[in-house]
Amino acid sequence: xxxxxxxxxxxxxxxxxxxxCGGGEQRPSNSLEALKADYGFQWEDSSKPILxxxxxxxxxxxxxxxxxxxxxxxxxxxxxxxxxxxxxxxVEWENVSESIYGESKTLKLGNHKGIDAIYHAGLSSNEIxxxxxxxxxxxxxxxxxxxxxxxxxxxxxxxxxxxxxxxxDGHIYALPRVEEMGLLQNPNLLFLxxxxxxxxxxxxxxxxxxxxxxxDGLTLTAEQMEAILTYFKNNxxxxxxxxxNFRPLxxxxxxxxxxxxxxxxxxxxxxxxxxxxxxxxxIAYTVLDEAYFDAVTYxxxxxxKGLIDQVSFxxxxxxxxxxxxxxxxxxxxxxxxxETVVDNPENYICCAPLKGPxxxxxxxxxxxxxxxxxxxxxxxxxxxxxxxxxxxxxxxLAYFDRYYMPEISAQINYGPIGLAFEEERDANGKLxxxxxxxxxxxxxxxxxxxxxxLCYLSGEVWNTTVEMExxxxxxLDRLSKYEANFVPANxxxxxxxxFTEAELNTLTRYQTNIGNYLLNNLLKFxxxxxxxxxWESFKTELLSTRVxxxxxxxxxxxxxxxxxxxx
Amino acid sequence: MQTKLxxxxxxxxxxxxxxxxxxxxxEAVSGAPRHSFQDSNFVHNFKRNWSYLLFLIPAVIVTxxxxxxxxxxxxxxxxxxxxxxxxxxxYWIGFDNFTEFFGNYVFWELMGNTFLLCIxxxxxxxxxxxxxxxxxxxxxxxxxxxxxxxxxxGPHFISLVVLVGMLYLFFGRYGLVNNIIESTGGxxxxxxxxxxxxxxxxxxxxxxxxxxxxxxxxxxxLSGVEQSQHEAAMIDGASRFQRIxxxxxxxxxxxxxxxxxxxxxxxxxxxxxxxxxMQTDGNIGVSxxxxxxxxxxxxxxxxxxxxxxxxxxxxxxxxxxxxxANTVSKRFSENSLF
Numbered sequence: 087x088x089x090x091x092x093x094x095x096x097x098x099x100x101x102x103x104x105x106x107c108g109g110g111e112q113r114p115s116n117s118l119e120a121l122k123a124d125y126g127f128q129w130e131d132s133s134k135p136i137l138x139x140x141x142x143x144x145x146x147x148x149x150x151x152x153x154x155x156x157x158x159x160x161x162x163x164x165x166x167x168x169x170x171x172x173x174x175x176x177v178e179w180e181n182v183s184e185s186i187y188g189e190s191k192t193l194k195l196g197n198h199k200g201i202d203a204i205y206h207a208g209l210s211s212n213e214i215x216x217x218x219x220x221x222x223x224x225x226x227x228x229x230x231x232x233x234x235x236x237x238x239x240x241x242x243x244x245x246x247x248x249x250x251x252x253x254x255d256g257h258i259y260a261l262p263r264v265e266e267m268g269l270l271q272n273p274n275l276l277f278l279x280x281x282x283x284x285x286x287x288x289x290x291x292x293x294x295x296x297x298x299x300x301x302d303g304l305t306l307t308a309e310q311m312e313a314i315l316t317y318f319k320n321n322x323x324x325x326x327x328x329x330x331n332f333r334p335l336x337x338x339x340x341x342x343x344x345x346x347x348x349x350x351x352x353x354x355x356x357x358x359x360x361x362x363x364x365x366x367x368x369i370a371y372t373v374l375d376e377a378y379f380d381a382v383t384y385x386x387x388x389x390x391k392g393l394i395d396q397v398s399f400x401x402x403x404x405x406x407x408x409x410x411x412x413x414x415x416x417x418x419x420x421x422x423x424x425e426t427v428v429d430n431p432e433n434y435i436c437c438a439p440l441k442g443p444x445x446x447x448x449x450x451x452x453x454x455x456x457x458x459x460x461x462x463x464x465x466x467x468x469x470x471x472x473x474x475x476x477x478x479x480x481x482x483l484a485y486f487d488r489y490y491m492p493e494i495s496a497q498i499n500y501g502p503i504g505l506a507f508e509e510e511r512d513a514n515g516k517l518x519x520x521x522x523x524x525x526x527x528x529x530x531x532x533x534x535x536x537x538x539x540l541c542y543l544s545g546e547v548w549n550t551t552v553e554m555e556x557x558x559x560x561x562l563d564r565l566s567k568y569e570a571n572f573v574p575a576n577x578x579x580x581x582x583x584x585f586t587e588a589e590l591n592t593l594t595r596y597q598t599n600i601g602n603y604l605l606n607n608l609l610k611f612x613x614x615x616x617x618x619x620x621w622e623s624f625k626t627e628l629l630s631t632r633v634x635x636x637x638x639x640x641x642x643x644x645x646x647x648x649x650x651x652x653x
Numbered sequence: 654m655q656t657k658l659x660x661x662x663x664x665x666x667x668x669x670x671x672x673x674x675x676x677x678x679x680e681a682v683s684g685a686p687r688h689s690f691q692d693s694n695f696v697h698n699f700k701r702n703w704s705y706l707l708f709l710i711p712a713v714i715v716t717x718x719x720x721x722x723x724x725x726x727x728x729x730x731x732x733x734x735x736x737x738x739x740x741x742x743x744y745w746i747g748f749d750n751f752t753e754f755f756g757n758y759v760f761w762e763l764m765g766n767t768f769l770l771c772i773x774x775x776x777x778x779x780x781x782x783x784x785x786x787x788x789x790x791x792x793x794x795x796x797x798x799x800x801x802x803x804x805x806x807g808p809h810f811i812s813l814v815v816l817v818g819m820l821y822l823f824f825g826r827y828g829l830v831n832n833i834i835e836s837t838g839g840x841x842x843x844x845x846x847x848x849x850x851x852x853x854x855x856x857x858x859x860x861x862x863x864x865x866x867x868x869x870x871x872x873x874x875l876s877g878v879e880q881s882q883h884e885a886a887m888i889d890g891a892s893r894f895q896r897i898x899x900x901x902x903x904x905x906x907x908x909x910x911x912x913x914x915x916x917x918x919x920x921x922x923x924x925x926x927x928x929x930x931m932q933t934d935g936n937i938g939v940s941x942x943x944x945x946x947x948x949x950x951x952x953x954x955x956x957x958x959x960x961x962x963x964x965x966x967x968x969x970x971x972x973x974x975x976x977x978a979n980t981v982s983k984r985f986s987e988n989s990l991f
Contacts (some may be wrong), residue, residue: 088884141700192955196737213955216735331827365700397826399935402891403667598954599759604935613935632758 115477116129116145129484132491136172136484137625139365143173147482150194151205152181152187154330156533162470162644163537169494173309175485178204202476205487206539209260209468211253214588217471218259219587225472225479226257233480234487237261240542249649250582251467261470261486264542265499266434270462271579272569273343274420275561277427277434279305282325282417283314290315302436304566307452308352308384311418316384318417325417331409334392337420338406339399340605344421346385346398346612347458350579352442353381354454360461361604362642364578367650371635379621380446382608386615393410399609402430417619425563426529438568456572461580470540487542493517494552496542500555503530519555528555583645592641596634603633731964734958750962759946767967768943769919770928774856779916782865783909786871787897802872807863815929820858821845826939848933855931855940870912874905910988918975942965 121127125141128134137145151160160166160179162208170176180201182190187206194201195217209217218224231238241248251262278302286292287300291330292313296305306314312602315334322332337346350357350372355363357372364370372378388394401409410416410427426432442451470486472479488494493503496517507517522531548554556560577597585593607624610616628635679825699706725740730750732743754760787804811819823829824844831841844850878901886896902909925944930939943963951960975990983989 189952192952192957193736196735198737216955221735221737393824398843400826400843400933401845492805594759594954594956595753598949599757602759602937603750606937609846609934610848610938 089248094531099244113477121478121631125481127481129480129487132233132236132400132488135172136481136488137174137175141318141481142170142176145478146176146178147202147476147485148180148181149203149205150180150198150199150201151537151539152184153181153537154533155183156530157181157537158534160519160537163535164505165494165497165535168497168502169485169488172396173485173488176255176406177485187649194255198223198473200480201473202482203470203472205470205537207260207468207471208466209471211467211585212594214253214259214468215585216259219253219255219341223257223474224628225476226259226393227261227472227476227483228256228258230251230400230480230483233484234490236487236490240264240490243580244544246581249463250584253586254584254586259471261540263466263469263540264464264544266544267463267562268464268570269422269552269558269561270459270464272346272457272565272573273459273460273462274337275424275504275568276348276418276420276426276437276440277308277416277466278314278418278437279318279416280433280435282414285321285325286314286317289470300435302564303537305438305439305441305455307441311440312388313416315388319392323484326413326415332417333395333397333409333415333419334417335388335394335419336398336416338403339609341403342460342462343573344403345458345581346394346404346420347438347460348420349385349407349454350378350381350560351458351572352440352454353377353384353391353446353451354442354456356456356459356573358458358460358579360499360580362461362580362645363459366576368453369580369639369646373382373608374625377449377451377632379616379618380449380451382611382616382621384443385448386612389613390615396613399613405502423557425557426569436564436568439572440452456574457569459573459577459579463582465581465582467582489540490542492542492547495547496552497536498541499536499543501535504525505535506531514553516553518553524605528557552615580642580646581649583642584650585641585645589641592634592637596638599633600635600638603628674967687940689757717724727961727965729958730962732958734961735955738958746958750959751966753959754963760942762938763941763943763946767921767944768854769939770855770942771923773852773918774859774923776855776929778860778863779913781860783871783905784870785793785864786868786875786905787901789868789872790892790901791897793881805868807865808862809866811862812883813927814893814930816862817927818859819933820854824850824854845931845933847991848936848939851863851931851936851940853921854887855894855927871905875901878904899948906986910982910986911990914975914978914982914990921970 100327111191116124118127121141125145126138127136127141129136157163158180166179187208189206191204194204195213214224217225221235227234231241241251247262247264251258252262253259281404283292283300284297284402284601287295287297292310292311292491295304299550317333318332322334327334337343339346342359345359347357347359355372355375355377356363361372362369364374385394389396397405407427410419414428414430414433418427418437421427424434424436439457442454444450444452472482476482489498496507497503498521503517504520506520508520509517519528522528526534544553611624613620627633631637697765729743731745731747732738732740732751733746734740735741738744763851766787789802790800792801808816812865821828825831825902826841826845827845835841844854882900884898884906886900891899921943923942923944925942925948927943929945929948932945944967945968947964949962950956977987979991
């Protein structure tokens with residue numbers, strides 16, 4: 087009998103433990119009148135607090151957010167303290183690492199007990215459809231625009247932003263991040279080792295260029311580049327001393343920047359990681375371009391000759407950066423700047439895009455000279471979402487609206503005044519970047535002290551409120567000289583598009599497959615070469631209903647058509 | 654026939670135990686079979702053995718809670734499910750998830766990749782521990798046996814991530830193996846980019862890691878072989894190899910067949926972790942298997958319903974394989990799981 091009792095007790099304990107996971111507090115939601123009367127809620131004047139002292143004590147929000155590994159806890163960030171002092175809105179941050187967030191996102195969207203909003207939400211249009219339009223878990227923010235004077239002004243001024251954040255049902259379910267510096271469209275720059283190239287010229291390994299030409303903006307033809315790289319390759323031991331990590335030309339395969347797609351520019355193709363661009367107002371797939379086969383065979387010939395080391399297809403971004411440090415190992419490389427890659431950036435010149443080869447499979451590309459046009463958006467939609475059942479949501483929206491004020495945006499994106507920016511404004515009244523402490527780089531300082539995320543830094547803000555940091559200025563300068571100039575007028579990146587449910591179903595069905603199919607086959611062809619027959623069957627298969635590129639192209643075309651017609 | 658035999662044996666065993674010895678009498682006396690539930694064999698046995706059955710309760714509870722209750726989750730295979738939806742009143746879509754998967758062009762590729770990876774791993778990985786166990790068992794010097802056994806078990810304790818990290822270090826384009834290849838005049842070879850290198854690397858590293866550990870069960874079985882049988886065989890003039898063939902192997906055959914059935918049952922159930930760690934854009938054509946596909950669709954793309962449907966399909970294949978293996982084994986060797 088005693089045993090039975092014991093078993094019963096254990097059974098009860100199990101049931102109780104299972105039932106124990108539950109409960110939670112309910113916070114009261116106040117009417118607008120109550121908020122105004124009791125807590126001094128105001129939103130019109132962005133220079134005054136949103137709530138009074140009582141509101142700071144009694145109203146609070148819990149926000150879930152991923153954060154960069156090197157960033158401080160968001161509760162400890164200076165800018166968050168400043169925002170609290172300015173607004174009296176208390177926000178408690180719950181940080182998780184970026185890698186964990188990727189997997190916890192769907193769970194948190196499904197069961198958001200105790201969470202009012204997700205910062206750095208990174209919702210795709212598919213997720214917005216699922217959780218906003220279908221499940222109705224997300225707050226339609228457009229119904230509360232009156233509480234967001236700054237954001238409302240942005241939407242009024244910028245129809246393109248409004249179009250990109252508005253879902254097909256006419257609601258806005260997520261707040262965007264806008265950082266328009268013009269840095270993202272062309273993600274690569276070609277850097278060439280000056281000393282080594284000089285040796286190649288001295289050894290008469292390359293014709294048509296003189297030592298005096300070795301400065302930024304050097305234009306090389308494919309043949310000259312090949313000659314230089316061949317010289318590097320054949321003399322690696324005398325050039326570096328250590329042969330093992332030597333790379334004539336290197337990049338990071340299919341990376342969002344520093345990738346190989348500028349090479350396809352030699353053939354007049356504006357390729358990118360999606361292999362999709364807008365050409366003459368139509369969605370076009372670069373792989374379907376006539377010249378692509380020639381491009382692949384030609385680049386493969388460089389791989390075969392060892393001019394492009396195969397490790398470029400294998401290495402991660404970290405390997406690439408680590409290997410560039412110390413003794414010089416890179417003859418030429420693609421990256422967005424040389425400073426992060428090599429220890430002596432002075433020795434690397436920034437080249438103009440390569441000119442195409444004279445004869446590939448009987449075709450002449452010597453007039454082709456263009457670059458990668460990426461679809462990296464400067465406006466990222468889906469940066470912040472708020473759950474529908476959040477109490478006192480007007481207050482929270484008024485609070486996030488402050489993030490769109492120019493000076494706050496700058497601090498959100500770069501770090502607080504006093505640390506990332508000088509306390510004193512310059513003669514034009516603009517914020518000026520401050521030199522980082524001796525033991526830190528600008529990047530480290532920024533990653534540690536800036537949460538990034540919600541901000542609005544448009545061209546206008548750069549002109550009036552914030553002085554661009556020197557590195558960004560240098561890069562902008564280089565980009566406009568050596569990259570943007572070479573993009574034909576009829577080629578544009580694909581903007582953020584909004585899809586209907588049926589369209590999204592087609593995309594979910596095919597997009598992953600297409601991505602894998604392209605990635606896998608193009609890599610194989612680039613490394614091992616491809617015959618014309620194989621190329622044709624690759625294209626046929628790609629367009630077939632099995633892989634489904636033509637279906638996806640139709641969907642993008644329809645969505646882009648809607649986007650373009652509203653302009 | 655067989656069941657009766659088992660029962661008599663069971664009774665024979667339990668007779669030695671005092672508290673149940675007195676119960677066996679009434680049925681034997683009455684002679685005629687009774688059909689009421691109360692007097693059935695079940696109740697009869699239960700009354701006699703209930704105190705032993707109590708020991709089963711924790712196992713039954715744990716299995717029920719962690720293996721049977723969660724099965725209701727399979728319902729989401731028939732729904733357009735995202736976490737947070739109610740499973741009972743969800744977005745039912747019937748067999749759409751299954752039709753999508755079967756119609757997907759990756760279907761046969763996934764099946765082929767999974768099957769090949771598993772079957773090749775099985776062909777090499779199943780006999781290896783048996784051979785190792787027999788070899789260790791027949792080694793005369795017991796000190797060497799113990800030493801080798803410890804050495805063989807070592808790799809089992811290397812964590813998966815570390816193991817794959819080691820593979821990248823050794824087989825990377827500028828890793829140890831390639832340095833040796835180049836210094837002996839060969840061409841550097843991108844093991845991680847070549848489709849052909851993925852399966853050998855995966856299978857051999859897995860087997861290297863686990864052959865020692867898996868051999869433990871066979872070593873245990875071998876140590877139960879009667880020494881007198883070996884002596885008798887020696888007197889009959891059997892060589893060492895003949896003794897392995899006719900004494901050792903028959904003795905561990907029941908264990909081998911049970912292990913065989915279990916491995917075949919789990920054949921398609923290869924884990925996704927190691928494959929995912931070793932996956933690159935270059936080898937994705939052979940390294941995309943059902944498990945990694947389920948992970949990508951379910952966790953990364955958030956398509957829980959679809960991923961569950963694919964996983965369920967995989968489990969059904971496993972179940973069918975298990976039943977086939979069990980039936981075959983029952984017919985040919987009279988050893989089986991059920």
